[in-house]
Amino acid sequence: MDQKATHPLGGLTPSRTETAADAPNGRRTTVLLREFLETQTADRISLGALRDALGDRGFGVLLLIFALPNLVPLNIPLLSAVLGFPLVLLGAQLAYGQRRPWFPNWIKHRSFPRASFEAVVSRTLPALERAERLFTPRLTQLLSWTGERAVGTLVLFLALVLTLPIPFANWLPAFAIAIFGLAIVEKDGLAVLVGTAVAAASVIVAGAVVLGFIKAALLLFSSFIG
Template identity: 45%
Template sequence: MSSILRHVGQASGDQIRISDLAIFFGDRAFGALLFLFAAPNLIPLPPGSSAVLGAPLILIAGQLALGRRILWLPEFIGRRTIRKADYERALAHGLPYLRRTERLMAPRLTFMFGPLGDRLIGITCLALAVILFLPVPFANIVPALAIASFALALMQRDGVVAIAGWIAAFATLVIVAVISGALWIATKAFFRALAQTLAIGQP
């Protein structure tokens, strides 16, 4: 993946289209684009960025869940562009980490992949992408890590990395459950206090 990413930057003009990235990666486009849209969520981003990145993730993961072998991108996503300067800056920052990760990866536990395994990963990534898309506070990094792990696992057919993705996906469910429970308790307490205040104010 690191070699292809570097080649994309060398072969492109001032702007890099998302559709061009899909063409460059070919049959590995699902994993590559899942990784490219999930990885930025691993660092602090301006408010609303997770929703912008989450929408393409929902589309890509949904197709993987349906068992598509060739990635289809609607025109409004495919024609989106990335400034080459921004792309090269991000590549310079992230490429060393990606290369070190790639050196640790190899085809392992490949029985976890295939028509059924890929669909299960797609369904899970779809659920994680919806969580990323929703404005759930403090719940972006772990699902992004899970999707990025699944993406790398798909490209390298590395079951060990897929297991890491499943662990991160389970952790995401726990975090979302805890946050949702806390918000529900806080909401009930607010309305209970509001009702008591209104009752006291009545003659």
């Protein structure tokens, strides 16, 4: 009988049959993230080491990883702007049609605390495990080489929106990027359509927030000169 064991990062460790049979690339993303953390014993994790460990899942998982902190209430100033730049770089490469993520040395050797990364991953793993049950290979033509370039263009645009200091308008673009990341990993074209709908909603919300601030500034200006 197949057994499941409790894992220190939270939730259950999926059985061998679950991780191999249900995932198009052999292992679920949540399993890969757990395994990566288990192999990292240093206090800090370099971006290059993370990229190398992800292999052919690089684009999808990196999009997910850089989007996740924007979905968790961490209250870190300028977090969206800091994480937005790697997302811009990844989106541009995906739109160009590059097969594996590339980072310049000054980014590749940048590191972040292992404890912070583990905190974000452990807080989001339960939700990711539930989401993974919904993702399955379908409508795969939307994730052909041309399709992934279109997704990359959307990610690039959303990442640029994410870097802007727009209050209350960062969650939806990050959510859309996270969906696109999982869609690429799980080869789920339906998720691409869902991510596109969320992306459209995020643009509408960001536009409404910006328009509201412009109107408020004009009203304040008119009150001063009036």
